[in-house]
Amino acid sequence: MPPIRPRTDLETHEVQNQPSAREGGDLWQDDVILRHYASRMGADQGDLASFGRLMGHEDLREAGRVANRITPELQVFDRAGRRIDEVTFHPAYHDLMQAGLEAGYAARPWEDKTGGHTTHAAMVYMMAGVEPGVSCPMTMTYAAVPSLKANAAIAADWTPRLMSRRYDPASRPVWEKSGATLGMAMTEKQGGSDVRANSTVATPDGATGGDEYRLRGHKWFCSAPMCDGFLTLAQAAGGLTCFLVPRWTPDGERNGIQVMRLKDKLGNRANASSEIEYHDAFAWRLGDEGKGVKTIVEMVHHTRLDTAMAPAGLMRAALAEAHWWVKGRSAFQRRLIDQPLMQSVLADMVVELEAATALGLRVAKAYDADSEPDRAFARISVALAKFIANKRCPNFIYEAMECLGGVGYVEESPMPLLYREAPLNSIWEGSGNVICLDILRTLAREPLAGEVLFAELDAATGADRQFDLALKDFKTRWPSIPPEAEARWYTERLAVLLQGATLLQHAPDAIAQAFVATRVAGDRGDVIGSASYADSRVILGRLKV
Numbered sequence: 197m198p199p200i201r202p203r204t205d206l207e208t209h210e211v212q213n214q215p216s217a218r219e220g221g222d223l224w225q226d227d228v229i230l231r232h233y234a235s236r237m238g239a240d241q242g243d244l245a246s247f248g249r250l251m252g253h254e255d256l257r258e259a260g261r262v263a264n265r266i267t268p269e270l271q272v273f274d275r276a277g278r279r280i281d282e283v284t285f286h287p288a289y290h291d292l293m294q295a296g297l298e299a300g301y302a303a304r305p306w307e308d309k310t311g312g313h314t315t316h317a318a319m320v321y322m323m324a325g326v327e328p329g330v331s332c333p334m335t336m337t338y339a340a341v342p343s344l345k346a347n348a349a350i351a352a353d354w355t356p357r358l359m360s361r362r363y364d365p366a367s368r369p370v371w372e373k374s375g376a377t378l379g380m381a382m383t384e385k386q387g388g389s390d391v392r393a394n395s396t397v398a399t400p401d402g403a404t405g406g407d408e409y410r411l412r413g414h415k416w417f418c419s420a421p422m423c424d425g426f427l428t429l430a431q432a433a434g435g436l437t438c439f440l441v442p443r444w445t446p447d448g449e450r451n452g453i454q455v456m457r458l459k460d461k462l463g464n465r466a467n468a469s470s471e472i473e474y475h476d477a478f479a480w481r482l483g484d485e486g487k488g489v490k491t492i493v494e495m496v497h498h499t500r501l502d503t504a505m506a507p508a509g510l511m512r513a514a515l516a517e518a519h520w521w522v523k524g525r526s527a528f529q530r531r532l533i534d535q536p537l538m539q540s541v542l543a544d545m546v547v548e549l550e551a552a553t554a555l556g557l558r559v560a561k562a563y564d565a566d567s568e569p570d571r572a573f574a575r576i577s578v579a580l581a582k583f584i585a586n587k588r589c590p591n592f593i594y595e596a597m598e599c600l601g602g603v604g605y606v607e608e609s610p611m612p613l614l615y616r617e618a619p620l621n622s623i624w625e626g627s628g629n630v631i632c633l634d635i636l637r638t639l640a641r642e643p644l645a646g647e648v649l650f651a652e653l654d655a656a657t658g659a660d661r662q663f664d665l666a667l668k669d670f671k672t673r674w675p676s677i678p679p680e681a682e683a684r685w686y687t688e689r690l691a692v693l694l695q696g697a698t699l700l701q702h703a704p705d706a707i708a709q710a711f712v713a714t715r716v717a718g719d720r721g722d723v724i725g726s727a728s729y730a731d732s733r734v735i736l737g738r739l740k741v
C-alpha cells in the first residue's frame with residue numbers, strides 16, 4: 197500500500213515537530229549490532245539477510261499490528277451444536293506464520309547446514325519486534341524435534357512435517373498435511389513449575405503394552421491449541437511420562453481435546469493461549485514411563501534459547517523506535533538526539549542491548565556445536581542469558597517509551613505492544629526463581645557445566661582490569677554454590693560477568709569497556725541513563741543504519 201499523505205496545514209494550526217511514523221525497513225541490513233554478533237557467532241548471513249528484508253517489509257509489520265488487534269476467537273460448537281473446538285485467526289496471523297515457517301524459523305536448525313541454531317536465534321530476535329505472539333507456535337515446533345526422538349516411529353512420521361518449511365493451517369489429520377506444528381501442554385492449575393504435581397492420568401490403550409495411551413485431566417496453559425499435536429506430561433503407572441497428543445486420532449477422528457476457553461492476557465494477544473481438558477484423549481508415549489521430565493526437558497532446553505533471545509529483539513524494536521523519534525523531534529530549540537542527557541539515556545540502552553544480543557547469540561553458538569563441553573555450556577548459559585535479558589527488558593522498553601513522551605503511551609505507537617510482551621519470556625519456561633534454582637542445581641549435579649562456564653569467564657581476563665577484579669571478587673564472595681536464598685544475587689552477578697566476558701571477546705572496545713565500567717564495576721546509578729559515557733557518540737554510532 198502506498199503511504200498515506202496527510203494534510204499538515206489544519207484550520208487552527210500547522211502540525212509540526214511530529215516525526216513521521218517509522219515505516220518498514222530491512223531488519224537485518226539496518227541493524228549493525230545484530231549483524232556484528234550474528235556473523236561472529238557463525239550464523240548464516242544469507243538466510244538472515246532474506247529474513248530481515250521479508251520481516252521488515254511494511255506489509256508484514258502491518259500484519260503484526262493487525263494480528264495483535266484482531267485477536268483469535270474460540271469456536272467450541274458448530275451451528276448444529278456439535279463440538280469442534282476450533283480457533284479462528286485473522287488472515288494476518290496466517291500470513292506471519294507462513295512467512296516465518298517458510299523462511300525456516302522452525303526448520304533451519306535441523307537442516308543439514310551449519311549455524312542453524314544461531315541463525316534461528318537471530319530470526320527469533322527479528323520476529324520479536326514484528327509480532328512476538330506468532331513466535332510461540334513456531335518456537336514450540338522448532339523445540340519439539342529433539343524430544344520426539346524418544347519414540348523413533350513417531351519421530352520418523354512427524355519430524356519431516358515439522359521441518360517441511362510449509363505452513364498448513366488446515367484442521368485435518370497430520371498424514372493429510374504437508375506441514376505440521378507442535379505445541380506444549382505441561383502446566384496444570386495446581387502447579388506449573390512443579391510439574392511432578394501433574395494430575396493428568398495416562399492409561400495404556402488396550403492390553404498390547406505398546407506406546408498408545410488415553411489421557412484424562414486438564415492443562416491450565418496450552419498456547420496455540422490449533423497445533424497438530426502437543427507434547428504433554430501425565431502420570432502413568434510408572435510415573436510422570438511424556439506423550440504426544442495429536443489433534444486427530446489415527447482413525448481420523450477429532451481427538452478428545454476440549455478447549456475450555458482462551459486466556460485474556462496482558463499481551464501476546466495474537467497467540468491463542470488456552471485452557472484445555474483431555475477426555476480420554478489418544479496419545480503416543482515418548483520415552484519410558486517415569487522418564488517424562490527427562491524427555492520433555494529436551495524441548496524446554498530449546499524453547500529456553502528463544503526466551504533468552506526474544507527479549508533482545510523486543511529491546512531492539514523499542515530502541516529503534518526511540519532513536520527514530522529523538523532524531524526527528526526537537527525540544528528547547530534543539531533536536532532531542534543532540535541533547536547530552538538524551539544521548540546518555542540512549543547510549544545506556546545501546547550498551548544493554550549489545551550485552552543481551554551478544555550473549556544470546558553466544559549461547560546459540562553453543563547449541564550449534566556438538567561436543568560435550570559445548571552442550572554443558574549451552575545448558576548453564578541459556579539459563580543465565582534468559583534470566584538477565586528478561587529482567588532488564590520491561591524497564592528498558594518503558595524507558596524507550598518515555599523517549600517518545602506522551603505519544604509512546606498511545607496504542608498507535610508500537611510501544612504498548614512491546615511493553616505488554618516484555619514480562620512474558622521471564623515467566624514461561626522457568627520463571628525467575630526457578631531459573632536461578634536450576635542454575636544452582638546444574639552446578640551441583642554437572643561439574644562440567646561449572647568448569648566450562650568459569651573457563652569462558654577466565655578466558656576474558658587480561659583485557660580489562662575492572663573485569664578481572666570483579667571476577668576475582670565474585671569467586672571470593674562465592675567460593676562454592678550459594679544457599680538458595682542468595683540464588684538471585686548469585687545468578688545476576690554471574691550473568692553480568694558472562695555478558696561482560698562475551699563483550700570483551702566479541703564487541704568493539706568502546707562497547708565492552710562501557711559495559712564493564714557501568715555493569716560489572718557498577719559505576720552507575722540504578723535507572724537507565726544514570727551513567728556517564730565519555731564517548732556516547734561512538735556508542736550511538738552502533739544505531740546508525
Ligand SMILES: Cc1cc2nc3c(=O)[nH]c(=O)nc-3n(C[C@H](O)[C@H](O)[C@H](O)COP(=O)(O)OP(=O)(O)OC[C@H]3O[C@@H](n4cnc5c(N)ncnc54)[C@H](O)[C@@H]3O)c2cc1C
Nearest residue numbers: 380381382383387388389417418419624625627628629630
Ligand atoms: C502467555 C503464556 C503462555 C504460556 N503457554 C504455555 C504453554 O503453551 N504450555 C504450558 O505448559 N505452559 C504455558 N504457560 C505456563 C507457564 O509455563 C507457567 O505459568 C510457568 O511455568 C509458571 O508456572 P505457574 O504459573 O504454575 O507458577 P508457579 O509454579 O506457581 O510459580 C509461581 C512463582 O513461584 C516461583 N517459584 C516456584 N518454585 C519456587 C521455589 N522452589 N522457590 C522460590 N520460588 C519458586 C516461580 O518462579 C514463580 O515466580 C504459559 C504462560 C503464559 C503467561
